[in-house]
Structures are given as structure tokens and as C-alpha cells.
Amino acid sequence: MAFGASISKAMDEVGGVARFTGRFFREWFRPRYEFREFLRQCYMIGYTSLPLVGITAFIMGLVLTIQSRPTLAEFGAESWLPAMVGVSIVREIGPVITALICAGKIGSSIGAELGSMKVTEQIDAMEVSGTNPFKYLAVTRILASTLMVPLLVVLADAIAFYGSYLGVNIKGVTSMHLFYSQVFAKLTYNDVIPSITKSFFFGFAIGVIGCYKGFYTQKGTEGVGISANSAVVVSSLLIFILDLLAVQITDILGLT
């Protein structure tokens, strides 16, 4: 019985998110365009996430290199280290780790902010002042998140390369020119394009789930915490599901 109720609740949630996404596409093109708020959200989502994403990417590149070296050395393939790390970062680790960090930082922040606005009637106040709160609050955040996450992924990849370069030089001497030559020699458009494409979907998922959870917050201040928390959990899960789909699609299209 309880299992049935959980399934029904989950289906309700999926339906709710689908309707919310549909509303986003309907409202996106219609004036009035909230350009100023969109730019503010780009700053909040993109610029303020950069330090966290940058530090994580640097450590990620460094650790991945240090941990991969012994295995490659065992097979006498140590010279492949920059290329292997480069491909791993671009194809998978960069987009997924950056998206997960953004789900934690941006998803929770959007869920909590909109949830708090909901329970303190600020969203209603916006509506009665003749402003469409969905356009002003949700559309701007979803668009900003969709555009900023891929940018953060590109920056994270670049910073992770530098971390990897330092990692390579811990137990050896490789010039920066040689390191980057080896990385880019193995990278192709088939690595870069699917990776950037899926980053847009990750950003979109983070924005939609954060806004949906915030807009439908219930149970007062307790609900704000629940919204923030479930925004992170659901968007993280969705990132993995989207990643799985992206891998399957690139495989079917022969972009491997």
C-alpha cells in the first residue's frame, strides 16, 4: 500500500515537472523579457560558482593524474598520461562533476530562495503587482543555469588540465607545451561536442528542478529546507540519468 502511494507520488512529481517544463517553453518566447534579471542570475549562478568549481576542478585534475600514473606506468604507458586524463576530463569527469557541484550550490540556492519567497507570500506579491512571477523568477533562472553550466564546464576542464599538468610534473618533467600538445592531439570534436551538449541539459535540469521545488514549497519554513534538499537530490539523480542517456546516444551515433 505504502509502496503504491510512493509510486503514485513519484508519478505526480514527474507530471508536475513535465507541466512546469512545458510552461517554461510556452513562457520563454513571450514578452515581457526580463533581461536585467536574467543577467543578474547569470552573475549569481555563473560568476559566484566559479571559485568552488575552479578549486574542485583543479583538485580533480591533480588527483586523477596522480592516481592514474602507477597503472599506466605498470603497462609502460606513462607517456599516455596527459592524453588519457585529458579525454577523461573532457568527456565525462568535467561535465558530471561540475554539474553535480552546481546541483549542490545552484539547485539548493534556487530551491531555498524561491521556497522562502513562496512561504512569505513574495511570489503572490509579485503576481498581484502585475508581474508574471514565473517569467521573472523561473524563466530567468532556468535560462541562466542552462547557459552558465556549460561555461563553467569549459572553465573547469581548463583548470583541471592545469591541475593535471602539475600532477604530471610531480614525478617527472614535462613542459607545458608538450603536455598540452599531447592532450589536444587526442581530443577530437567527437569528445568535445557531446560533452558540451550534455552540459546544457545538465544546466537545464538543475534550473528546472530548483525552480519547480521552490515554486511548490509547502509547510512553511520547514518546507523551504525540504525544497532545497530535494532540489539537490532530484537534480543530482537527473544528471546521472541524463549522462547515461547521453552516453547511449553518442554510442548509437558513433561519436565514441
Added chain:
Amino acid sequence: MNASSQTMATPDAAFTGKDLVIEISHLKKSFGSNHVLTDFSAGLHSGENLVVLGKSGSGKSVLIKCIIGLIRPDSGIIRVFGKNIPDLSGPEIDEMRVKVGFLFQSNALYDSMSVRENLEFPLRRHGGTKSKEEVSQIVMEALNNVGLPETVDMMPEELSGGMRKRVGLARTLILKPEIILYDEPTTGLDPATAREIDNLILDVQHKYNTSSVIISHDMNCVKLTSNRVIVLVDGICYAEGTYSELGKSQDKKIRQFFE
């Protein structure tokens, strides 16, 4: 006993015969099995302060949220300036909302914006093309009207409850609405601050010639601000009249508010 049988003598004569700016008839709204408004009918005359009196959970806030279009009624008619709110499209209702101000019980000031930005927000959207100086002047005028010009660059969390209420009222007034809906304007305030808000409501009525619906169960507020009072019981307009007329009623359901 029905609503009409409880209607008191003629309400404030100053408003009878004036145009009805809001007409509500046979309004029904339920949330699941909770029937909040069962058959509510009432009207608001131009320039009048109408207080809706009722117990907590009686549907007072639902009523004004139906008037402003935040909640869709199950059935019934709500005409504001002759237009039926449930029939209006999104843009039409947005246009209507410019003429109808709403002061929320929680003030609903935008936390992430300063007082100035809170007041500029509706102005930027509906105030036409105004220069920065003009906008600033209107904001300062609105704050002067509520006696808080010094708060212009403060954030909402720096304000006391009474100050937040006044800033909320300034934001409501900034587009010069013709109707104002007050949702429990004095709830949570100390008696002195509550009286200041009551006086502000009267000042607004006289200065801007607004018509208002005031939701309250603060009897001092009701006494001071009302031209007419409606008692909302069991989802219907159980009784209406002036404060003094209703105060003389022997009906138990009415007397409970006056004792």
C-alpha cells in the same frame, strides 16, 4: 436563518447610491471537503472602507485572494470595475491588478531588494517611461506618506514589524490603486503601532479616495477604519451594517466579535 435576514439597517448613508466597484455574488470555494465560501455575496461602493469580520479560518483571506485573482473560485461572480475576474485572461488580469492594491498580512517585501528597489519594482513595470529622477521622487513621496523616508536604502530585515507594514503599504500605494485590499493589516503589531496603521488606512482613504476591503478581527481596527462591516460566518455574508449597528445585535454569532 439566511444572510439577508441578518442584514442590518442601511449602512453608512454616505456610500449608498454610489457606484459598486466590486460586486460579488454566489461565490463558492472549497479545498477538498473543506467548504470555505459556500454562497458569499457582497459589494463594495466607491470610496468606502468595507471590513470583513470573521473567525480565523472562516475564509476571509480566501475571499480577497479570489478578488485579486490569486485563487480561482469554484463558482460565482466577482466583478471588479464591471469585469468578472474569473473570466479575464492573464494580461487582462495583470492590467486589472494595477488598479487594485493588495497589502499582505506578512507584508511580503522582497527580501533580496532594498526598500527603494521594493518600491521601484511595480513602478518600473507599470509606471510608464519615467526618468531615474522621477522614479526616485515618486519613491520618496510614497515613503514620506507613510512617514519612513529614512528607510529608503535599508533592507527589509533591518525594519521592525510596523515599519515593514508601512513600507508594504507604500509599495501598495505607489501605483495609486483605486481599490486596496488589506489582509489583516494590524495582526502581530503592538496596540500603538496598530493604531498608527489604522490611521494610515484612513489617511489613504481620504487622500487618494480609495475604496478598500479590510480583512480583520482586530475590533479596534474595525471600529476605527470601517464605513461598513460584513460578518463572514459559515462561508456566507451572515450580516452587514455599520460598526455601531452590528454592536447592538443580540445574535450570538455576531456578538462573539464584540464581547
